[in-house]
Amino acid sequence: MTGYAIVLASGELERITAASIIGSVAAAMDIPVAVFVTMDGLRAFERETVENRDFDGGAIAQAMVTAEDVQVPLFTEQLAQAKEIGPLELYACTMVMDLLGTTLDDYVDVFDGELGVAGFLERAEGKEVIFV
Amino acid sequence: MTGYAIVLASGELERITAASIIGSVAAAMDIPVAVFVTMDGLRAFERETVENRDFDGGAIAQAMVTAEDVQVPLFTEQLAQAKEIGPLELYACTMVMDLLGTTLDDYVDVFDGELGVAGFLERAEGKEVIFV
Amino acid sequence: MTGYAIVLASGELERITAASIIGSVAAAMDIPVAVFVTMDGLRAFERETVENRDFDGGAIAQAMVTAEDVQVPLFTEQLAQAKEIGPLELYACTMVMDLLGTTLDDYVDVFDGELGVAGFLERAEGKEVIFV
DSSP states (O other), rough: OOOOEEEEEOOOOHHHHHHHHHHHHHHHOOOOOEEEEEEEHHTTTTTTHHHTTOOBBBBBHHHHHHSSSOOOOOOHHHHHHHHHHHEEEEEEEHHHHHHTTTOOGGGGGTTEEEEEEHHHHHHHTTTEEEEE | OOEEEEEEEEBBHHHHHHHHHHHHHHTTTTTEEEEEOOOHHHTTTTTHHHHHTTOOHHHHHHHHHHSSSSOOOOOOHHHHHHHSSSSEEEEEHHHHHHHHOOOOHHHHOOOOEEEHHHHHHHHHTTTTTEEE | OOEEEEEOOOOHHHHHHHHHHHHHHHTTTTEEEEEEEEHHHHTTTTHHHHHHOBBOOOOOHHHHHHOSSSSSOOOHHHHHHHHHSEEEEEEEHHHHHHHHHHOOGBOOOOSSSSEHHHHHHHHHSSSEEEOO
């Protein structure tokens, strides 16, 4: 195992946050992480969604957003920080962007680029795949 | 790693499609793929569900179904094609079929057979497990 | 691969049961399993939730609860049995417990302790990670 390849396909804040924490902690431990954001996961990274905190999710997501004592930064900040600390890369799914008619400019500024599934599987080779 | 072992437990069209694309692309790259369809995932393969396109899912699933430019074939067609091209096998979960009182005849004709969890874990040995 | 590291982040009975069966079957095959329960998954292990069978889930979850012929024990019983038979360990997520203001006493008595994400990733090293 030479790292984690995370496929982030869920739009639920709880799952996105779990993926973001796992990726960030791994990167801080100097473990290479490649995150491929696709399907409903990609919608959560849209600028408008993030600005309005318009995420899907339930009670724990609410607790995260309103918590004062426990600081859980939003996944976008967490991933941006992780990229400065360790070997973490983020890619947006080309197919879903084509479907939605979006470009990287429509998403918060954390992506290293866009990839197709074949391109991601190549980067995932030898890595532990985590489908969220 | 000698392939992917995909546990398809979700009934959401976005997640099923993501799993189907990953499996198909891997098979096309000559990577062995074993897909184990269980829980809500199995319901999505029922003949009636597929005929009526009666899938769970949100905005991206809708975009997929209505898209004219971007051709995303339905997961059942995609998996059928993948089986002709590369080493992809599909198994239905015996336990859930027992629970629902169904047989393989109730599902679209893409399965290589049915398996219990122990049987699937044996096939998953040495493979990268992806739980969808 | 020296075992499975299961991240149980979903609160849906179907997914929890699938994870519990995979973990139990693996442990019975003498494969080491570490389960990390977090996010909505942790809520499903609250004493009150379990006593009232107040789980999220759909038709298959219902069938499981009401089935008379097919015996699918509740995931809590299944995991408790698995721990007696094979090398399966369960950990509750410290961060989510802090967020919810809960302690291990609030959960059914199947946990071996609590862990942070870094601690879990250390235990996951060399294991096949399954994110549910």
